Amino acid sequence: xxxxxxxxxxxxxxxxxxxxxxxxxxxxxxxxxxxxxxxxxxxxxxxxxxxxxxxxxxxxxxxxxxxxxxxxxxxxxxxxxxxxxxxxxxxxxxxxxxxxxxxxxxxxxxxxxxxxxxxxxxxxxxxxxxxxxxxxxxxxxxxxxxxxxxxxxxxxxxxxxxxxxxxxxxxxxxxxxxxxxxxxxxxxxxxxxxxxxxxxxxxxxxxxxxxxxxxxxxxxxxxxxxxxxxxxxxxxxxxxxxxxxxxxxxxxxxxxxxxxxxxxxxxxxxxxxxxxxxxxxxxxxxxxxxxxxxxxxxxxxxxxx
Numbered sequence: 001x002x003x004x005x006x007x008x009x010x011x012x013x014x015x016x017x018x019x020x021x022x023x024x025x026x027x028x029x030x031x032x033x034x035x036x037x038x039x040x041x042x043x044x045x046x047x048x049x050x051x052x053x054x055x056x057x058x059x060x061x062x063x064x065x066x067x068x069x070x071x072x073x074x075x076x077x078x079x080x081x082x083x084x085x086x087x088x089x090x091x092x093x094x095x096x097x098x099x100x101x102x103x104x105x106x107x108x109x110x111x112x113x114x115x116x117x118x119x120x121x122x123x124x125x126x127x128x129x130x131x132x133x134x135x136x137x138x139x140x141x142x143x144x145x146x147x148x149x150x151x152x153x154x155x156x157x158x159x160x161x162x163x164x165x166x167x168x169x170x171x172x173x174x175x176x177x178x179x180x181x182x183x184x185x186x187x188x189x190x191x192x193x194x195x196x197x198x199x200x201x202x203x204x205x206x207x208x209x210x211x212x213x214x215x216x217x218x219x220x221x222x223x224x225x226x227x228x229x230x231x232x233x234x235x236x237x238x239x240x241x242x243x244x245x246x247x248x249x250x251x252x253x254x255x256x257x258x259x260x261x262x263x264x265x266x267x268x269x270x271x272x273x274x275x276x277x278x279x280x281x282x283x284x285x286x287x288x289x290x291x292x293x294x295x296x297x298x299x300x301x302x303x304x305x
Contacts (some may be wrong), residue, residue, distance in 0.1 A: 006291040007034025009237055009299050012281055013098060014038045016235045018300045020047075021093035026086070027051045028079040028220065030058050033065060035098055040069050047071050050089060052079050054128040065265075078128075078212075081217040086227050093229040100219065102125075110246050111180075115207060117199035120181040125207045135206050140176045140185070144168045154214070154242065155205030162190045163202060204240065207214035217243060220276065221250045225273060228304040234274070237299045244280075251276060251302050277301035 013035055017025065019042040027036045030053040039049055050073045062074040075085050079099065082127065086094065108115050114124030114135060123136035144164040151160035166186045171177055182212050184199045191198035208214060224234055238244035254273045278301060283294035 006293075007031070008100065008291065008294045008297045009281065009283060009287070010034055010038060013100070013235055013237060013299060014082045015237060016041070016277065016281075016299065017096040017098060017233050019043065020095050022046045023100050024048045024090055024092070025050070026082070026094055026097045026224075027100075028082065028097060028224070029053065029100045030074075031055075031100060032058065033061055035100060036062070036065070036072075039098075040065075040072065043071060045071055048073060048090070050075065050085060052082070052085065054078055054079065056128065078216055078224070080216040082220055082223045082227065093227050094232060095229055096233045096235070097224045097228065098235045098237075099217075099220070099224075100237040101213070101243050102237075114180055115179060115203070117197055117203050120179055123180050125203075125210050127211045127281050133210065135210050136177050136184075138210060139167055139206070140171050150209045151202055151205045153205070154208040155201035155203075157201040157205060159190050163187055166190060203300055208242070212248060214242060217246050221247070225254065225302075225304065230284050230304055233277070234302045234304070235299065236301075237297055239296050239298075244300075247300050248280075251300055254302070273305055274302040275305060277303055 017039070019025070019039065021044050023043070025039055025043070026049065027039065027049065030036055032050040033051075036049060037049050043049060048071050049069075053059055053062065053074045054077065056076065059076045062072070064255060066072045066074060073089055077085070103115055111119035111121035112124070113129065114122050123134065123139070125135040144161070144167070147167055148161045149162035151163060152155040157163065161190050163186065166189070167177070167183070170182070170186055177183055178223060183202070187199045187202050194200075221236075229233060236247045238247055251274065255276050281299040281301075283291075283297050287294050
């Protein structure tokens with residue numbers, strides 16, 4: 001498979017923002033810039049686009065874009081720092097915010113990042129490779145109960161306890177874990193009969209834990225909503241059920257129209273902050289043929305009331 005990054009739901013996501021040509025927009029997960037580049041094409045020089053990412057390589061690519069786009073602002077950091085970033089650059093609320101959660105194809109395809117169970121590399125898994133605890137450091141110091149809890153909570157791995165105990169035995173009796181292949185080897189001995197790759201759920205769980213992914217999503221959604229102008233759009237793309245569940249519940253709680261609020265008391269409905277725009281959107285058949293990694297993507301759209 002090519003490691004050229006293919007932006008998921010590119011046209012759909014940018015269309016969902018309902019771009020105002022002189023507006024203020026935020027791409028909270030720049031990645032390799034697919035969405036941002038398309039947004040910039042629809043903005044005038046008077047508009048502003050703030051892009052955020054934890055990955056130093058993504059930030060390098062974003063900084064290169066500023067050479068030809070003077071209306072582009074780049075911030076290296078976690079997207080749940082959104083409040084501070086908005087107040088730093090803008091005196092008003094914004095017209096649209098986009099989040100594309102999960103790992104980008106270049107991150108997966110670079111074996112030195114440690115996200116892939118298919119290629120051997122350092123057991124890292126950090127979105128921000130310049131700071132924080134690596135997956136290896138965590139696996140080599142956490143007790144089996146903590147490891148098991150993470151594997152089950154974030155990966156719904158049915159053999160979480162067995163895998164966790166084997167990790168502890170390996171690091172104590174063989175050597176500390178350093179490589180992705182070592183972790184894969186441990187998991188494959190336990191998950192012998194699996195339709196997916198045996199390590200899929202465990203790698204997902206460890207990555208989510210190391211990067212505090214779900215905590216960040218829970219934190220940033222109300223911040224994003226607070227900073228939107230009336231009529232502003234919040235567009236969120238998720239890649240697995242744990243992420244989408246958080247987004248769906250948040251939208252349901254805030255929504256005033258649609259299937260989510262039919263039984264909502266009048267006094268609660270009157271306090272609603274958003275309306276839902278259409279149903280959840282998934283990648284088209286045509287996109288899936290070009291980019292199979294888009295198969296799990298789901299996009300939800302809300303508009304501030």
